[in-house]
Amino acid sequence: xxxxxxxxxxWLLMTPLLAVMIAVIGWPLVHTVGLSFTDAKLVGTAGTFxxxxxxVRMLSSANFQRTxxxxxxxxxxxxAAEMVLGxxxxxxxxxxxxxxxxxxxxxxxxxxxxxxxxxxxxRLIYNPEYGALNAALTQIGLIDxxxxxxxEPGSALTALIVADCWKNFPLVALIALAALQAVPxxxxxxxxxxxxxxxxxxxxxxxxxxxxxxxxxxxxxxxEAFKVFDIIWVMTRGGPANSTxxxxxxxxxxxxxxxxxxxxxxxxxxxxLLVTLLALAYAALVRxxxxxxx
Amino acid sequence: xxxxxxxFSIFIHLCxxxxxxxxxxxxxxxxxxxxxxxxxxxxxxxxWWPQTVDFSRYGLxxxxxxxxxxxxxxxxxxxxxxxxxxxxxxxxxxxxxxxWAVSRTPSTGWSLSLVIATYMLPPVALAVPLYMGLAAxxxxxxxxxxxxxxxxxxxxxxxxxxxxxxxxxPREIExxxxxxxxxxxxxxxxxxxxxAAPVMGTAxxxxxxxxxxxxxxxxxxxxxxxxxxxxxxxxxxxGGRVSDYGLIATAGxxxxxxxxxxxxxxxxxxxxxxxxxxxxx
Amino acid sequence: xxxxxxxxxxxxxxxxxxxxxxxxxxxTLNALFMAQAAYSEADVRAMAEAFSKANPxxxxxxxxxxxxxxxxxxxxxxxxxxxxxxxxxxxxxxAEYASNNVLVDVSSRITDExxxxxxxxxxxTVQYDGKSYGMPWILDTxxxxxxxxxxEKAGITAPPKTWDELAEQAKTIKDKGLLATPIAxxxxxxxxxxxxxxxxVSAYGGDFLxxxxxxxxxxxxxxxxxxxxxxxxxxxTNPNSKEFLEEDVRKVxxxxxxxxxxxxxxxxxxxxxxxxxxxxxxxxxxxxxxxAGKSEVSAVNGSMGLGITSVSQHPDEAWKYIAFMxxxxxxxxxxxxxxxxxxxxxxDPAVTTGQEELIGAAKLGLAxxxxxxxxxxxxxxxxxxxQAIQExxxxxxxxxxxxxxxxxxxxx
Numbered sequence: 001x002x003x004x005x006x007x008x009x010x011w012l013l014m015t016p017l018l019a020v021m022i023a024v025i026g027w028p029l030v031h032t033v034g035l036s037f038t039d040a041k042l043v044g045t046a047g048t049f050x051x052x053x054x055x056v057r058m059l060s061s062a063n064f065q066r067t068x069x070x071x072x073x074x075x076x077x078x079x080a081a082e083m084v085l086g087x088x089x090x091x092x093x094x095x096x097x098x099x100x101x102x103x104x105x106x107x108x109x110x111x112x113x114x115x116x117x118x119x120x121x122x123r124l125i126y127n128p129e130y131g132a133l134n135a136a137l138t139q140i141g142l143i144d145x146x147x148x149x150x151x152e153p154g155s156a157l158t159a160l161i162v163a164d165c166w167k168n169f170p171l172v173a174l175i176a177l178a179a180l181q182a183v184p185x186x187x188x189x190x191x192x193x194x195x196x197x198x199x200x201x202x203x204x205x206x207x208x209x210x211x212x213x214x215x216x217x218x219x220x221x222x223x224e225a226f227k228v229f230d231i232i233w234v235m236t237r238g239g240p241a242n243s244t245x246x247x248x249x250x251x252x253x254x255x256x257x258x259x260x261x262x263x264x265x266x267x268x269x270x271x272x273l274l275v276t277l278l279a280l281a282y283a284a285l286v287r288x289x290x291x292x293x294x
Numbered sequence: 295x296x297x298x299x300x301x302f303s304i305f306i307h308l309c310x311x312x313x314x315x316x317x318x319x320x321x322x323x324x325x326x327x328x329x330x331x332x333x334x335x336x337x338x339x340x341x342w343w344p345q346t347v348d349f350s351r352y353g354l355x356x357x358x359x360x361x362x363x364x365x366x367x368x369x370x371x372x373x374x375x376x377x378x379x380x381x382x383x384x385x386x387x388x389x390x391x392x393x394w395a396v397s398r399t400p401s402t403g404w405s406l407s408l409v410i411a412t413y414m415l416p417p418v419a420l421a422v423p424l425y426m427g428l429a430a431x432x433x434x435x436x437x438x439x440x441x442x443x444x445x446x447x448x449x450x451x452x453x454x455x456x457x458x459x460x461x462x463x464p465r466e467i468e469x470x471x472x473x474x475x476x477x478x479x480x481x482x483x484x485x486x487x488x489x490a491a492p493v494m495g496t497a498x499x500x501x502x503x504x505x506x507x508x509x510x511x512x513x514x515x516x517x518x519x520x521x522x523x524x525x526x527x528x529x530x531x532x533g534g535r536v537s538d539y540g541l542i543a544t545a546g547x548x549x550x551x552x553x554x555x556x557x558x559x560x561x562x563x564x565x566x567x568x569x570x571x572x573x574x575x
Numbered sequence: 576x577x578x579x580x581x582x583x584x585x586x587x588x589x590x591x592x593x594x595x596x597x598x599x600x601x602x603t604l605n606a607l608f609m610a611q612a613a614y615s616e617a618d619v620r621a622m623a624e625a626f627s628k629a630n631p632x633x634x635x636x637x638x639x640x641x642x643x644x645x646x647x648x649x650x651x652x653x654x655x656x657x658x659x660x661x662x663x664x665x666x667x668x669x670a671e672y673a674s675n676n677v678l679v680d681v682s683s684r685i686t687d688e689x690x691x692x693x694x695x696x697x698x699x700t701v702q703y704d705g706k707s708y709g710m711p712w713i714l715d716t717x718x719x720x721x722x723x724x725x726x727e728k729a730g731i732t733a734p735p736k737t738w739d740e741l742a743e744q745a746k747t748i749k750d751k752g753l754l755a756t757p758i759a760x761x762x763x764x765x766x767x768x769x770x771x772x773x774x775x776v777s778a779y780g781g782d783f784l785x786x787x788x789x790x791x792x793x794x795x796x797x798x799x800x801x802x803x804x805x806x807x808x809x810x811x812t813n814p815n816s817k818e819f820l821e822e823d824v825r826k827v828x829x830x831x832x833x834x835x836x837x838x839x840x841x842x843x844x845x846x847x848x849x850x851x852x853x854x855x856x857x858x859x860x861x862x863x864x865x866x867a868g869k870s871e872v873s874a875v876n877g878s879m880g881l882g883i884t885s886v887s888q889h890p891d892e893a894w895k896y897i898a899f900m901x902x903x904x905x906x907x908x909x910x911x912x913x914x915x916x917x918x919x920x921x922x923d924p925a926v927t928t929g930q931e932e933l934i935g936a937a938k939l940g941l942a943x944x945x946x947x948x949x950x951x952x953x954x955x956x957x958x959x960x961x962q963a964i965q966e967x968x969x970x971x972x973x974x975x976x977x978x979x980x981x982x983x984x985x986x987x
């Protein structure tokens with residue numbers, strides 16, 4: 001069979017997928033770009049061309065800058081915590097102990113729990129008057145009075161990060177565990193003979209096996225954390241005093257609550273650009289790591 | 295097998311216990327709330343186990359009496375099943391030919407990378423035109439419209455997983471069948487797809503879980519029982535306007551059951567699916 | 576042979592005719608309500624059932640969202656061909672809905688009987704620019720609820736008449752160790768906070784807008800926020816108020832953990848006679864207080880109306896349904912949760928019995944209802960104000976600075 005026919009056939013087989021992706025993602029994306037240069041409203045007026053006004057207004061607004069910082073903080077802290085906790089949990093699950101199989105099975109539960117259910121659950125736990133967290137901490141004696149976990153700017157974002165971590169670190173743990181199981185036993189044994197300490201053993205023997213899979217998890221989780229919407233929408237809607245408002249919530253507000261489709265579109269594209277840059281930076285990092293370990 | 299000191303062994307067991315508590319405590323509490331009388335849930339100090347176990351909320355939410363809160367909830371349950379099911383089937387249907395094509399003709403791989411890269415797009419960047427487009431086609435507030443949008447979230451993943459699956463099936467088997475005069479479709483159906491069945495199962499489960507979890511598009515594109523999904527129904531309950539926390543918890547338990555069961559039963563397949571790309575990369 | 580064919584044909588014709596007949600007769604309306612307690616979900620469903628019994632040809636599908644989602648859902652559903660026919664709308668939205676063509680003008684459908692019978696104050700809920708965009712349905716304002724038992728224990732003989740008195744009485748209760756934080760409000764970053772703020776603005780004689788420009792950053796608007804901040808920082812207000820919505824306030828009040836609470840009508844009977852309430856029989860209600868030399872009482876217009884959307888295919892049936900929902904009969908039947916819009920209902924013993932205290936407060940409160948500003952950009956202004964209120968409460972900026980930046984960000 002000739003190469004050109006193979007290629008043509010391959011493209012034909014891919015046509016349905018590509019057609020759907022172009023229609024439901026490509027076209028809207030182009031449309032969003034167009035909208036971002038207009039003052040269109042969500043319903044009714046198509047809007048007139050306003051050049052880069054929307055971009056200038058959005059980028060220079062204090063709201064945007066503050067929201068960007070909030071989003072970055074949420075993404076960095078939650079992803080870092082998930083990575084550390086995930087690897088620690090994986091190292092633990094790779095040890096011998098009674099009930100290990102059961103515990104490994106449990107790890108799938110938080111991950112399978114729908115995000116909205118997770119957010120709802122934690123909102124109930126954090127309830128300032130009747131929540132389980134306040135009750136538990138007071139009964140143990142760790143705090144002497146009930147607190148407003150989601151009502152204080154100092155603790156609200158942290159509370160959200162904890163809820164997000166609880167759902168996502170088990171996934172990192174499972175990925176890391178699978179990678180750990182691929183580490184050949186004789187290598188760890190050899191390093192023991194060489195007298196390597198536990199830290200060195202982790203750094204030089206085990207980590208190289210973990211780096212690849214963890215990198216994938218890191219990229220996926222960072223992108224997701226940057227796009228975060230669901231958990232915040234359900235738990236705080238951006239409050240108190242907008243201290244938990246992330247970029248996605250800000251775009252929703254602009255485009256749907258205030259019905260300014262034009263400036264909402266420009267804001268959404270700024271977010272897209274940020275996520276893309278982030279992904280490219282990671283890709284470069286991956287290539288560098290791959291080059292070193294190879 | 296390395297030997298361990300008793301102290302280290304105790305330490306490991308304590309850590310394992312801690313991990314188990316961290317994972318289980320919130321989930322158990324969700325269930326306890328769902329069976330506690332409302333008065334217990336607003337008691338101070340909080341009652342950790344109900345005086346009388348009360349399963350009535352499950353009956354309330356699952357009742358199908360016309361025009362009741364239960365009917366609204368079961369409608370959203372049905373919509374979630376229908377939307378996730380349709381989107382999953384369609385995502386697999388698109389993934390089989392596309393995944394096979396990329397696997398056998400690597401020169402087309404860049405297009406799949408591009409498709410996968412769409413994952414980076416925040417849904418808010420597409421929401422406004424999608425909303426307008428669905429409105430123009432009369433697909434707003436329909437399960438078909440929502441399933442169509444979900445398809446584009448699921449298809450990149452399913453295609454990628456199917457491609458990895460096809461990669462592990464030697465081409466020689468296919469060429470042998472073709473030599474015997476089987477056409478492409480026949481070869482795929484008789485030889486390749488049965489071999490790729492486990493991967494297909496994993497991909498389908500993944501896709502279903504992804505679709506079941508989706509909230510943002512459902513929030514924007516559905517407005518009532520004809521298409522509203524479970525995630526939106528729960529977010530509505532959790533919005534601070536329902537004073538019976540037990541009812542919110544019950545809805546949460548019911549919404550979590552299908553994916554948690556899938557996760558439990560298929561855990562080995564799911565984990566291998568999760569890690570296949572990473573370990574190889 | 577031919578006979579049987581004829582018979583079959585006639586049968587088919589009859590069958591299809593009966594289907595056609597049914598299709599003609601059966602109209603389905605989609606209506607959007609909010610999930611809350613004043614006219615609870617169960618009540619609205621019961622009303623719809625009564626309507627369908629009286630009008631078997633019209634079926635009503637009900638949809639409930641939390642208040643926080645009501646506006647966005649209404650606007651978003653406009654794009655869908657089979658959107659809502661009837662929507663519940665807050666008093667603050669007619670301006671925006673009218674300018675964006677979300678609701679239809681129903682001025683010509685309103686009968687003289689309605690015009691005469693409904694309280695004049697209620698009509699402001701549905702009007703914009705001289706046109707009516709629906710019928711008022713929930714006539715509501717925020718009242719000051721108090722726990723009679725706690726006040727008695729503190730030796731307080733009469734509920735406060737001014738906001739300063741409220742602070743003094745709360746301090747007495749706090750000092751006597753009866754409650755650590757005696758006042759509960761709904762100050763979450765939501766419209767609920769604006770309603771409490773507006774009540775205070777009306778007490779201090781402030782203005783939201785002057786000549787279309789924000790005017791809340793000085794005068795009564797600033798005094799109102801300063802009162803909130805002082806009440807919060809002095810520890811008289813439950814600090815969790817800043818994440819409370821109305822239902823949280825009710826829960827705290829019903830648990831006996833608040834001596835005073837600002838809330839809507841619906842709380843009266845739920846707290847005073849509800850099965851879950853621990854303060855049943857001890858609930859007092861008065862109009863929200865005034866400010867010496869400025870006002871006797873204060874009140875926010877928190878009424879809501881029912882309107883027909885511009886995309887509705889069945890405006891006539893929709894109006895029939897609205898007329899039923901807002902009729903004096905329906906409203907009197909459910910008057911324990913929401914007071915009727917009809918003037919004569921307030922003299923009807925069936926409505927007043929058992930809630931004389933509430934009716935008494937309503938007569939003063941409803942007459943004093945103060946509107947939130949009428950502007951198509953209300954959502955933006957409200958969002959900016961919510962942020963300002965929370966920033967001031969949390970001490971992130973002074974009340975004055977917070978309101979100034981809210982004025983700048985209000986989009987006006």
